[in-house]
Amino acid sequence: LNEDRLIAELRARLRGVDGTRLALGIGDDAAAWQPSRSNRSVITTDALVENVHFRRDLMPAQAIGHRALAANLSDIAAMGARPVLATIALGIPPDVAAEWVADCYDGIAALATSARCAIAGGDITRAAELVFAITVVGEVRPSNLKTRAGARPGDVIAVTGPLGASRAGLRIALERPDLRAGGAACREALRAFSMPVPRLRDGRWLGGSRHVRAMMDTSDGLSTDLARLCAASGVGARIDAIPIAPAAADVAALTGDDAEAWALDGGEDFELLAAIERRAFPHLAVRFRAHTGRDLIAVGEIVAGEGVRRADGSVVPARGWDHLGA
Amino acid sequence: LNEDRLIAELRARLRGVDGTRLALGIGDDAAAWQPSRSNRSVITTDALVENVHFRRDLMPAQAIGHRALAANLSDIAAMGARPVLATIALGIPPDVAAEWVADCYDGIAALATSARCAIAGGDITRAAELVFAITVVGEVRPSNLKTRAGARPGDVIAVTGPLGASRAGLRIALERPDLRAGGAACREALRAFSMPVPRLRDGRWLGGSRHVRAMMDTSDGLSTDLARLCAASGVGARIDAIPIAPAAADVAALTGDDAEAWALDGGEDFELLAAIERRAFPHLAVRFRAHTGRDLIAVGEIVAGEGVRRADGSVVPARGWDHLGA
Numbered sequence: 001l002n003e004d005r006l007i008a009e010l011r012a013r014l015r016g017v018d019g020t021r022l023a024l025g026i027g028d029d030a031a032a033w034q035p036s037r038s039n040r041s042v043i044t045t046d047a048l049v050e051n052v053h054f055r056r057d058l059m060p061a062q063a064i065g066h067r068a069l070a071a072n073l074s075d076i077a078a079m080g081a082r083p084v085l086a087t088i089a090l091g092i093p094p095d096v097a098a099e100w101v102a103d104c105y106d107g108i109a110a111l112a113t114s115a116r117c118a119i120a121g122g123d124i125t126r127a128a129e130l131v132f133a134i135t136v137v138g139e140v141r142p143s144n145l146k147t148r149a150g151a152r153p154g155d156v157i158a159v160t161g162p163l164g165a166s167r168a169g170l171r172i173a174l175e176r177p178d179l180r181a182g183g184a185a186c187r188e189a190l191r192a193f194s195m196p197v198p199r200l201r202d203g204r205w206l207g208g209s210r211h212v213r214a215m216m217d218t219s220d221g222l223s224t225d226l227a228r229l230c231a232a233s234g235v236g237a238r239i240d241a242i243p244i245a246p247a248a249a250d251v252a253a254l255t256g257d258d259a260e261a262w263a264l265d266g267g268e269d270f271e272l273l274a275a276i277e278r279r280a281f282p283h284l285a286v287r288f289r290a291h292t293g294r295d296l297i298a299v300g301e302i303v304a305g306e307g308v309r310r311a312d313g314s315v316v317p318a319r320g321w322d323h324l325g326a
Numbered sequence: 327l328n329e330d331r332l333i334a335e336l337r338a339r340l341r342g343v344d345g346t347r348l349a350l351g352i353g354d355d356a357a358a359w360q361p362s363r364s365n366r367s368v369i370t371t372d373a374l375v376e377n378v379h380f381r382r383d384l385m386p387a388q389a390i391g392h393r394a395l396a397a398n399l400s401d402i403a404a405m406g407a408r409p410v411l412a413t414i415a416l417g418i419p420p421d422v423a424a425e426w427v428a429d430c431y432d433g434i435a436a437l438a439t440s441a442r443c444a445i446a447g448g449d450i451t452r453a454a455e456l457v458f459a460i461t462v463v464g465e466v467r468p469s470n471l472k473t474r475a476g477a478r479p480g481d482v483i484a485v486t487g488p489l490g491a492s493r494a495g496l497r498i499a500l501e502r503p504d505l506r507a508g509g510a511a512c513r514e515a516l517r518a519f520s521m522p523v524p525r526l527r528d529g530r531w532l533g534g535s536r537h538v539r540a541m542m543d544t545s546d547g548l549s550t551d552l553a554r555l556c557a558a559s560g561v562g563a564r565i566d567a568i569p570i571a572p573a574a575a576d577v578a579a580l581t582g583d584d585a586e587a588w589a590l591d592g593g594e595d596f597e598l599l600a601a602i603e604r605r606a607f608p609h610l611a612v613r614f615r616a617h618t619g620r621d622l623i624a625v626g627e628i629v630a631g632e633g634v635r636r637a638d639g640s641v642v643p644a645r646g647w648d649h650l651g652a
Contacts, residue, residue, distance in 0.1 A: 030370035089459035133415035133459030
């Protein structure tokens with residue numbers, strides 16, 4: 001592998017990605033763009049490490065590239081913003097061929113194209129293990145910017161889709177190869193796991209509503225992420241109903257697992273989690289359905305105090321993803 | 327190590343860094359800022375991997391943090407821009423203590439403060455080896471933005487300082503521990519290696535001159551970087567004189583090495599490399615010295631054709647840093 005030659009190949013793979021927002025693209029010391037005058041800029045970085053966040057034997061290179069960018073786009077969606085550009089830092093171990101890296105970039109390029117996110121550049125280096133660090137810059141009207149803070153007691157806690165399908169797909173990929181060619185639920189779970197869809201359209205739409213008081217994504221699991229939203233807002237939460245993805249329920253029935261635990265703690269569903277003014281919620285949910293074709297699902301209520309509890313008062317521990325955990 | 331607790335500790339270490347440009351800082355799904363209305367934004371990403379780019383046994387944690395940010399700031403300087411904010415993705419192996427990471431952030435914080443670069447957030451994860459991927463966003467007046475393209479035959483090739491001191495410091499750190507407590511030249515070389523100074527002020531000043539036609543930094547070595555500038559500009563170059571840092575010459579005299587090779591191929595000096603209109607060069611160099619107190623050093627001339635040669639016509643091979651090399 002030679003750096004300049006590999007970069008030339010990767011630039012070729014990115015050729016279909018719209019770079020019109022860039023004043024200067026890949027190949028210089030930095031990339032340049034003209035930010036929109038009336039908007040705030042937002043920025044997020046996610047690192048993905050082989051054998052921590054993904055395994056090469058569980059999915060094709062394209063899916064690994066897709067997921068790496070999707071995790072960042074989900075953060076942009078959670079701010080109510082739209083993506084503008086991404087940079088990609090990539091550490092490549094000696095046993096990874098240039099062809100694998102190029103296929104991975106095909107996955108990145110396909111998602112970047114559909115998300116209208118330019119690829120502005122990055123850095124490629126030798127490493128002992130495969131590592132991605134992707135940074136995405138986005139833009140949002142100042143009045144539409146949503147954060148984790150702002151939830152108030154009485155707000156409806158809602159998610160943009162049912163949860164647990166990605167965790168169900170991980171279960172199949174890791175431990176039940178016999179189900180890989182299983183029925184529709186297994187295929188859907190594997191798809192949710194390997195090709196998650198960042199909720200960019202949902203995020204922009206929810207960002208446009210002044211009734212949405214706080215928003216984040218559920219990448220680390222509802223239990224962990226709701227606790228973070230509560231901590232940022234200085235409130236607590238009561239979970240009344242955990243929306244389980246039908247594919248997760250079906251797979252759990254096959255494997256004997258607890259689908260509710262997957263939905264609560266599984267993570268990587270990349271649905272958005274929002275605190276919404278109670279009186280506005282019913283109408284907002286109807287308009288959300290008309291706009292996206294999917295349901296805005298109420299899962300509980302923001303309450304005074306701190307911590308996340310179930311309706312029966314039992315504490316919900318944050319069992320989701322700790323990036324430094326075992 | 328617990329992610330939320332470590333992030334709280336690192337936020338504390340960054341407390342002195344000016345974050346006034348940020349509308350929203352560390353701790354949400356993304357950070358937000360208001361870009362300057364009259365400027366272009368620029369973005370650069372650099373990955374640093376343990377045992378590829380640095381070794382923990384060769385320098386303190388603060389210096390490793392400093393260098394990681396310095397490499398990115400040097401790229402911002404090379405565009406004629408000023409830094410606005412940085413994000414930090416960090417992979418931490420199990421044998422690295424939270425205290426080491428915190429010390430490393432002290433080094434990042436000190437340089438960020440002096441460069442007026444906010445730390446906007448990032449991502450921390452478990453990894454098999456220590457990895458940094460830092461992204462810096464900067465701003466520049468559109469007319470001041472410099473790229474690698476634009477050099478024309480006849481231009482003077484100049485650097486913002488003599489070269490090779492960082493490579494001399496690496497030699498001592500790696501192979502001559504007996505010289506670590508050596509004389510002034512050894513200390514200066516070690517300092518150039520462990521605490522390089524990104525030429526932000528020089529870059530902004532040179533960016534303001536319309537006589538500077540192309541610019542980049544010399545992070546991968548003059549031979550490699552000049553070849554890249556030439557390729558981007560569609561020209562060749564003739565090197566007439568290689569400016570050797572006095573510390574590099576003195577250390578090479580002690581170790582029996584070739585100081586000129588260090589200056590030509592060593593890299594990590596983070597000086598800026600510019601192609602400057604010939605008739606403007608003498609006056610520009612005088613003004614540069616008045617502004618910075620240092621010399622703008624002519625190293626050769628841009629010529630028609632391609633490739634980099636010496637005055638005697640011999641080819642200068644690009645022996646600098648290939649990030650995927652052995």
